[in-house]
Amino acid sequence: MLISGKAEYVSWTPERDYLDIEGDNLEQVPSPKTIVTHYNLKYLPNNVFKKRVKIVHVSRNPKSVAVSMYHYLKATGHYGNHFPQTFSEFLPLFLYEDNHVYQYWFSFTQEVETFCRENPDYPLINIKYEELKMANLSLQKPHKEIKRLAQFLQIEASDTLVDEMISKCEISRLRIARGDEGAGGKPSLYRKGVVSDWKNWFTVADNEVFDKVLEEKMAGSNLTFEY
DSSP: OOOTSSSOOSSSOOOGBBBBHHGGGGGSOOOSSSOOOOGGGGGGGHHHHHHHOEEEEOOOOOOHHHHHHHHHHHHHHTGGGSSSSSHHHHHHHOOOOGGSSSSSSSHHHHHHHHHHHTTTTEEEEEHHHHHHEEEEHOOSSSSHHHHHHHTTOOOOOOOOHHHHHHHHTTTHHHHHHHTOOOGGGGOOSSSSSOOGGGTTTTOOHHHHHHHHHHHHHHHTTOOOOOO
């Protein structure tokens, strides 16, 4: 929406622009290309760095990531009957590298932080999910994070456009626009879109274990998150 200058949904399936899924067909994506990926930086094509392609890194606090991943994998039926039925049973799959599912949050996040530290002049911006949501709820104009992203992309974004974008990106409207429906009719991608829902899923014991692993795995990190 920032690049087009219009608060309009794209007419194609967004997965078309996923490097993870359509890597061989990205030449067909119109310029300027907006390519989405879950890949670690080390797995990106070399030309990304040779051409100094701008990178927008979106992060979210790991407790919310764990809850979101649990619901997404459960709703999409990725692991069938073998998937843990409760969040507490799922949590070890998120916390421990030997048996984790999909992308391991800790090493991924550490890699981005190391890259930023070793390449301070590289055009990479870190955007936090929670700060986008807080900007949304604050009703302050201009909305800080979207304006910051626009400045990074060297795009003019009026307050009116930003307001319209925020409205179009409300979770309920995205769910309808995408026809998002997972197993049992429940949304798989656009579930709640809130900041602190993890507190409804972690037991006291879960939280203690998570905090211990987080402290060990992220020792020396300067990253902070809104919980």
